[in-house]
Amino acid sequence: MHLGQRLGRLWQWLGGRDRDYAALRRACRSAIVMPGMFALGDNVLRSPDVATFGAFGAFAMLLLVDFSGPMTQRLQAQVSLAVVGAVFICAGTAASASPWLAAGSMAVVGFCVLFSGVVSSTLATASTALLLAFILPVSLQAPVSAIPQRLAGWGLAAVAGLVAIAVLWPAPAREPLRPAAAAACEALAGRLRAEVAFVLGGCDPAFAADREAAVAMAQDADDALRRTFLATPYRPGGLRTSARAVTRLVAEVGWLSLIIKKSGQLPASARLSRPACSVKLAAAGVLERGAELLKLTGGSDEELKRAMSWLDEALTELENHAAAELPGGAGLDGDGDTHKVLVSALDPSFRAQEAGYAVRLIGRTIALTAAAERRSWLQRMLGRRPAGVAGTLSAAESRAAAHVQPHSVWLRNSIRGAAGLGVAVLVARLTGVQHAFWVVLGTLSVLRSNALSTGQDALRALAGTVVGLLIGAGILAAIGTNPTALWILLPFAVLLAGVAPAAISFTAGQAAFTLTLVILFNLVSPAGWVVGLLRLEDITLGCAVSIVVGLMFWPRGAGAALRQALADAYTDSAAYLASAVQYGILRCTSQGARPGLPDTQASRADAADRRLDDAFRAYLAEHGPKPSPLAEVTRLVTGVSALRLAAGAVLDLWRCDPGEPAADRSEARGEILQSLTRVRGWYDDLAASLTDGQQADDPLGYDQAADDRLIRAVRRDLDSGDDEAAATAVRIVWTGDHLDATRRLQETIAPAAHATARQSASSLAAARVRWSSHGRPTT
Secondary structure (H helix, E strand, C coil), X not given: CCHHHHHHHHXXXXXXXXXXXXXXXXXXXXXXXXXXXXXXXXXXXXXXXXHHHHHHHHHHHHHCCCCCCCHHHHHHHHHHHHHHHHXXXXXXXXXXXXXXXXXXXXXXXXXXXXXHXXXXXXXXXXXXXXXXXXXXXXXXXXXXXXXXXXXXXXXXXXXXXXXXXXXXXXXXXXXXXXXXXXXXXXXXXXXXXXXXXXXXXXXXXXXXXXXXXXXXXXXXXXXXXXXXXXXXXXXXXXXXXXXXXXHHHHHHHHHHHHHHXXXXXXCCCCCCCHHHHHHHHHHHHHHHHHHHHHCCCCCCCHHHHHHHHHXXXXXXXXXXXXXXXXXXXXXXXXXXXXXXXXXXXXXXXXXXXXXXHHHHHHHHHHHXXXXXXXXXXXXXXXXXXXXXXXCXXXXXXXXXXXXXXXXXXXXXXXXXXHHHHHHHHHHHHHHCCCCHHHHHHHHHHHCXXXXXXXXXXXXXXXXXHHHHHHHHHHHHXXXXXXXXXXXXXXXXXXXXXXXXXXXXXXXXXXXXXXXXHHHHHHHHCCCCCXXXXXXXXXXXHHHHHHHXXXXXXXXXXXXXXXXXXXXXXXXHHHHHHHHHHXXXXXXHHCCCCCCCCCHHHHHHHHHHHHHHHHHHHHHHHCCCCCCCCHHHHHHXXXXXXXXXXXXHHHHHHHHCCCCCCCCCCHHHHHHHHHHHHHHHHHHHHHHHHHHHCCCCCCXXXXXXXXXXXXXXXXXXXXXXXXXXXXXXXXXXXXXXXXXHHHHHHHHHHHHHHHHHHHHHHHHHHHHHHXXXXXXXXXX
């Protein structure tokens, strides 16, 4: 095989393991800049502090972080990282005077850095680099007079890093959610058009093949969007308005996909509704214009607004004529068959209204994204934002507040990480090891969200360190400590240390990093392979700290926290749904003051959904087998978004209703509230089963008698000839349909809930056994 073919195969293999060659890109930059900074500090400026902080500064800012987005935003993020890192270097150097002060400050800074990642994926991406900027100075004791030289090294690395990011193999703008969301919108638009063609064609088999192809394409696109969203260990999307808006699309597109799937399952006996078809075609137009806008940055949304205007007109037409399309007029009898016919006649219009609301949400979100991107630099600096969007500060406050509660996985991980780093600094300083920061870095690199993952990574780190030590010893045995040879090998070692974790394994990365340190410190003070032994000693100490802390702080990890987060999310989302339904029903049936919008319940549901998302990501990232099949857990997580968005759909349905408090609709109100009680009770019981290990109830069955009673309760309004009264009656029926949609959702999530409840029961049983084995009473 020719050399070119071998290199080509190697390139393909690397591309399969390193997506977009991101790790290779970072490693190449580091292999150039890091040795250069070390050489400048050690050989030119003759300052160990400049050399150390320059080399590790380049390592932190080029290898440990990789910001996404346009180049301007990436450079801005790098500058911010450099500035905050400089502050940390000053604070860390000042705190290094006392071991206890160093440990305490490390714990505080560690918690702040780790917890701040909850408000922005940019901060989460930079957390390791920021921590290194504090770990290095606080671990290496020095007087305050050393700060200028340390800052000089960090500053040189920052400047070189900015140049490297902009010039050396610049990465393309990466916003993976946008193209995936655009593809999903296009595919769903195609499915809507295919559904309409099939229905208007009289369900002719000639249209069936196109319909099935569109169904498969839409499902694949929705699955791809979900996979992209869950591909990172933290929720994608920073504090930028456009990033926050794009993140919303995932839940909205997923809900629309579920709605369209249900609308395609209407029975063949369902009546043809041309206004419903018009709504679906207008919705398809909004999705297509929205997809086009997502492919641009800061494009004009005039076409999207025009399409949304057509959708609003189609929805208004649908609501105004829903009652007029009912069969038989005012003289229908009140028997059960008539009620079935009426419900069946309203079903296509409800499905279209439900889909239209979801598409309108998507259109608004995309329009907000484009409006945020069209802002000038000055408008961004002044904090100008599109109407209806929370400011950066308020968004950060709400995100942080959502996690200030005991069951938050992010809060637990932040506390665990802060404790581990603080203890590591204290142990390293009190034991007087030669390279204290290696102990802390070892703790940082292996501490995970549960004790099992921490122990496994500790073993991998130790194994990698031993392999790196052996390779380094072999190299030194062959070439000695010749500076020229070591300088030649250093860039290749850095390159391997950057690529190995992504292309090979965590263990290989530890081995390559150990080799890099052996070469680096033999350039400073030739000591041979003894440097590797010191590295092994420090890593062992750091791993021991991680294991102890992992056993002390929530050792079971994200499994139990995920079940609690699911329970909280279903409870809060069901409460939001109940408030939304009560808002609508009481609005048109009460004679007193009209109820206000359930903003508090909506905020609680949003916060619970965010905690759930973070708990689910932590669960996915943990090593070892998952007690429950991942597909079932994913269905439970997705069900929360569907329940929460259904509540928003009910609110949207009633916002435009003028309300007739004087009308007697007490019977209809009673039927809706009775159905609400049944549905909410099921979800509350589901939430309890997820944490107490009890078997979840089977899904609620369809209540034909309740539907008949509801139709009887609104027949007077439907037959009155009063357009406003008839429209209100239709909204009451559609509210019942929204509740029925959340009932049908139970059929999807109940099997997953049963499996998760069994897992919870086994976990509780194991906990009781452990409790009993320690001589404590079982309860």
